[in-house]
Every structure is written in C-alpha cells, then in structure tokens.
Amino acid sequence: xxxxxxxxxxxxxxxxxxxxxxxxxxxxxxxxxxxxxxxxxxxxxxxxxxxxxxxxxxxxxxxxxxxxxxxxxxxxxxxxxxxxxxxxxxxxxxxxxxxxxxxxxxxxxxxxxxxxxxxxxxxxxxxxxxxxxxxxxxxxxxxxxxxxxxxxxxxxxxxxxxxxxxxxxxxxxxxxxxxxxxxxxxxxxxxxxxxxxxxxxx
Amino acid sequence: xxxxxxxxxxxxxxxxxxxxxxxxxxxxxxxxxxxxxxxxxxxxxxxxxxxxxxxxxxxxxxxxxxxxxxxxxxxxxxxxxxxxxxxxxxxxxxxxxxxxxxxxxxxxxxxxxxxxxxxxxxxxxxxxxxxxxxxxxxxxxxxxxxxxxxxxxxxxxxxxxxxxxxxxxxxxxxxxxxxxxxxxxxxxxxxxxxxxxxxxx
Numbered sequence: 001x002x003x004x005x006x007x008x009x010x011x012x013x014x015x016x017x018x019x020x021x022x023x024x025x026x027x028x029x030x031x032x033x034x035x036x037x038x039x040x041x042x043x044x045x046x047x048x049x050x051x052x053x054x055x056x057x058x059x060x061x062x063x064x065x066x067x068x069x070x071x072x073x074x075x076x077x078x079x080x081x082x083x084x085x086x087x088x089x090x091x092x093x094x095x096x097x098x099x100x101x102x103x104x105x106x107x108x109x110x111x112x113x114x115x116x117x118x119x120x121x122x123x124x125x126x127x128x129x130x131x132x133x134x135x136x137x138x139x140x141x142x143x144x145x146x147x148x149x150x151x152x153x154x155x156x157x158x159x160x161x162x163x164x165x166x167x168x169x170x171x172x173x174x175x176x177x178x179x180x181x182x183x184x185x186x187x188x189x190x191x192x193x194x195x196x197x198x199x200x201x202x
Numbered sequence: 203x204x205x206x207x208x209x210x211x212x213x214x215x216x217x218x219x220x221x222x223x224x225x226x227x228x229x230x231x232x233x234x235x236x237x238x239x240x241x242x243x244x245x246x247x248x249x250x251x252x253x254x255x256x257x258x259x260x261x262x263x264x265x266x267x268x269x270x271x272x273x274x275x276x277x278x279x280x281x282x283x284x285x286x287x288x289x290x291x292x293x294x295x296x297x298x299x300x301x302x303x304x305x306x307x308x309x310x311x312x313x314x315x316x317x318x319x320x321x322x323x324x325x326x327x328x329x330x331x332x333x334x335x336x337x338x339x340x341x342x343x344x345x346x347x348x349x350x351x352x353x354x355x356x357x358x359x360x361x362x363x364x365x366x367x368x369x370x371x372x373x374x375x376x377x378x379x380x381x382x383x384x385x386x387x388x389x390x391x392x393x394x395x396x397x398x399x400x401x402x403x
Contacts, residue, residue, distance in 0.1 A: 073221065085238045086237040087396045088235045089392050091231045093223040134228075135229060135231065135232060135374060136229070136374065137233060137346065
C-alpha cells in the first residue's frame with residue numbers, strides 16, 4: 001500500500017497539467033515561394049493569407065480546417081517564342097492565383113508552456129489560376145487538384161494565462177494542379193512561412 | 203458559427219483583392235506574332251507592291267473601311283522600308299510585282315469578335331488584288347485593336363484564281379499600348395527581325 005502511494009505521488013509530480021484549450025483560431029499572413037517551374041515564377045507570394053480553425057480532440061491532438069489564398073507573380077522580359085512556323089514576341093506578366101481549403105491535424109508536443117510546438121499534416125483541395133498577362137491579352141488555365149501539406153510550427157502565447165498568442169508555421173504544399181500551357185507539368189508546389197495571430201479558447 | 207460567418211466574409215474580401223499587373227507596365231511592349239507559310243521559298247520572290255498611305259479597317263462602324271492620313275503613311279512607309287532593306291524591289295501594281303501587302307486594322311473595341319485567318323482567300327477585299335478575301339470574323343469577346351499584315355503571293359494563283367498568304371503578322375494592341383504611334387513602328391521592325399527567312403541572300 002505504501003509502495004503504491006509512493007508510485008502514485010511520483011507519477012502525479014510529473015503528470016501533465018493540461019491547459020484545457022478546446023479550440024483555437026488563427027488569422028495569418030503567409031509568405032510562400034514556389035519550388036517548381038521557377039522559369040515561370042520565382043518570387044515570393046503577395047497578398048497571401050490563411051484562416052485556421054482547430055479543435056482539441058485530446059490534450060495534444062487537434063483537427064480542423066483552413067482556408068488559404070496566395071498570389072504568385074513574376075515578370076518575363078520580351079522574348080521571341082517559336083512554335084513550328086509561328087513566332088510570337090512579347091513580355092509576360094506571369095501569375096498564379098492559388099486558393100486552398102484543407103482539413104488538418106496536429107500533434108502538440110506540449111500545451112502547458114508558453115511555447116507550444118507542434119507538427120501536423122493537411123489534406124485538401126487547391127484551385128489554381130495559371131495566368132499570363134501580355135499587353136491587353138490574357139490567357140488563363142484554371143485547375144482543381146488535390147493538395148497535401150505537411151507542416152510544423154509553434155504557438156507562442158503572450159503569457160502563461162493568456163489566450164492570445166502568435167503562430168509561426170513552416171509548410172510544404174504540393175497540389176496536383178497541372179497546367180500544360182504554363183509548363184506546370186508535375187503540379188504546383190511551394191514552401192511557406194506563415195505568421196499569425198492566435199486566439200485559444202478554453 | 204460566428205467563426206464560419208467571419209471566415210466567409212474575410213474570404214470574400216480577400217478574393218476581391220486580386221492582384222493584377224500595373225497597366226502602364228503591361229502596355230509597354232506590343233505583341234508581335236508572325237507566321238510563315240511552311241511551303242514557301244522566299245528566295246523565289248524579288249519585288250513587292252504596297253498600297254501606300256491606306257490601310258483597311260474592321261471597326262464598330264461599318265461605314266469605316268479605310269484608315270487614311272498620317273498613321274497609314276507611317277505604317278506603310280515602315281513596311282516598305284523593311285522590305286527594301288530585306289532586298290526586295292518596290293514596284294507599282296502595274297509593274298507586275300511578285301508580292302503584295304494587305305494591311306488591315308481590326309478595331310474590335312467593345313465588339314465581340316474573333317478572327318480566323320485561312321491560308322487561302324477566294325474573293326475580293328479591296329486592295330486591288332483579285333482573289334483576296336478578308337479574314338473570317340465570328341463571335342468572341344475581344345477588346346483589342348490589332349494591325350494585321352498579310353503578304354500575298356501575286357505570281358502563283360491556285361486553280362480557282364485565289365491568292366496565297368505566305369506571311370502574316372499580327373501586332374497589338376495598337377491603340378492602348380503606351381506611345382502607340384512609336385511602338386507600332388518598333389513592332390513592325392520586330393515582325394521583320396523575327397522573320398529572317400524574308401531576307402534576300
């Protein structure tokens with residue numbers, strides 16, 4: 001009996017005293033860079049945002065959804081494109097408008113401390129508008145595809161008792177959205193860093 | 203529920219903020235497309251003619267069929283200079299030239315059209331070359347103004363008396379681009395630069 005009590009006391013001393021968060025919301029800016037077909041676009045994204053919602057299903061696991069939007073663009077100087085017996089001279093303003101919706105789950109390594117690191121995986125759909133603007137002309141290839149997003153990051157709360165914090169997250173996105181017209185023959189992929197404001201609800 | 207309402211509103215707001223190129227940057231360079239007839243040997247020709255100071259016109263107003271004045275003059279002069287630089291002799295129509303130009307402005311602003319360009323034309327369009335028809339126009343949304351240059355083989359009509367288009371150049375937009383009167387001359391020069399097969403040896 002005495003031995004059992006000692007063991008119980010020992011375990012309770014190291015037991016996790018959870019914060020009992022039930023859910024959180026994030027509004028984030030997202031800085032993305034494509035990692036495929038860099039001849040078309042090799043710049044960081046502009047006006048990239050993400051809205052995130054998660055619910056804790058245990059002390060450590062969350063599931064939820066997110067909406068994302070990113071605009072990639074670049075400039076291709078004037079060039080003569082030759083195809084059989086036709087030549088076209090133009091400069092091109094290349095754009096990819098990227099919209100994503102995903103279901104995602106994360107595992108938090110701790111939820112008790114101010115810094116709450118995690119790793120997760122998202123699965124969803126991407127809608128890409130591969131667009132070329134040249135002079136008054138425009139050519140657009142709109143594609144839906146499946147998307148996977150492994151990611152990792154941390155929530156840093158403003159204080160031990162605070163429900164507010166910032167989130168940083170690095171992610172790799174791959175979507176099956178292929179565009180022959182713009183030479184995305186193997187889909188679209190990017191890496192990104194998102195930084196956002198978090199509200200954690202208990 | 204409130205979260206989804208908020209995210210929906212935010213999403214709609216974000217979708218409304220679509221980034222597009224600055225028009226001033228976008229309209230700096232005209233687009234120049236050239237196409238050669240793959241079965242034509244351009245060394246076979248040595249002279250050309252051109253209706254100087256006059257361009258054909260497709261526009262909203264069916265009464266407008268020609269472009270005259272300074273603009274037509276600078277365009278036709280530039281084309282004539284490019285051809286003579288390429289080694290062709292300029293002749294008048296009655297001197298039996300090998301080649302002839304049909305030059306048309308398509309002012310499709312607010313008109314819903316597209317244009318297809320068959321290789322052969324079997325009618326008369328008004329440039330003094332019997333056997334040349336204008337392009338075929340069908341419905342499509344287009345708000346551009348394009349200069350279309352057709353080079354016709356005047357020596358070799360087919361069995362139906364039709365003239366063959368052996369080189370085409372489409373240049374646009376010739377009205378909305380920055381400094382269009384200067385840019386159209388650069389674009390005509392580019393059309394010839396990217397068609398080295400036109401140069402006489």
